[in-house]
Amino acid sequence: MMSANGKAPAGEARGKAAAGGSLMAQPLVGPAPGRAAGYLGLFALGVVVGAAGGLLQAAWFPGGLLLALGGAAGLFLGGARAVGTRAGAVAPAAGWMVAVILLTASRPEGDFLFAAGVGSYLFLLGGMAVAVMCATLARTGQPDAPDVRLGK
Known part of the structure; x- marks a missing residue:
């Protein structure tokens, strides 16, 4: 009508x-x-993984860096697969980024957590690259309706 x-x-x-x-x-x-x-919850897990990775990457340089980046990648991709959307990877990545940014800020007393070294820069840039890769690799599910054609 x-x-x-x-x-x-x-x-x-x-x-x-x-x-x-x-x-x-x-x-x-x-x-x-x-x-x-x-x-x-994924955001909070991202904060925890970012803080733990910031401490771990400097403790055992080559192995700690790989372990920290592997843990972040596992959380980002696992979040995307658990939720079924790309936002499942973005939420923990945002938490990871907040934790890392807060840890890089120097205090008035002169204390800092990240030294100006290759490992710290690899952790920062590598974590961002891993977050982008996991967010773009996240597969979204197919539509449930049997008569939906994806090519249209």
Whole structure:
């Protein structure tokens, strides 16, 4: 049924979208509380892994650096696979970045955690590269509907 201006009423458009029409016609719905709690938990794990990696990479230089970057990669990719979206990799990467940035700031007393060395720069740049790789490698699931064609 069409209205006077030639467009379908809003209720009919929503029904068409639910029946397989355009996704743009569906109302925007925020994330579920459970999903938001999952992202917050991944963010907190990212903070912990970033702080532990910052301490570990300097303690045992070549092996500690590889272990810290491997732990970060495991968390980022595991978060993406657990949630099923790329945001699952971005949430722990953001937590990792917050922890690392806070650890690189020098204090008024002159104390600092990251020395100006090759290992620290490799940890910072390598962690960012690992985060980007894990976020782009995250596979999203296929649509559930059997009649959906992906090539269109």
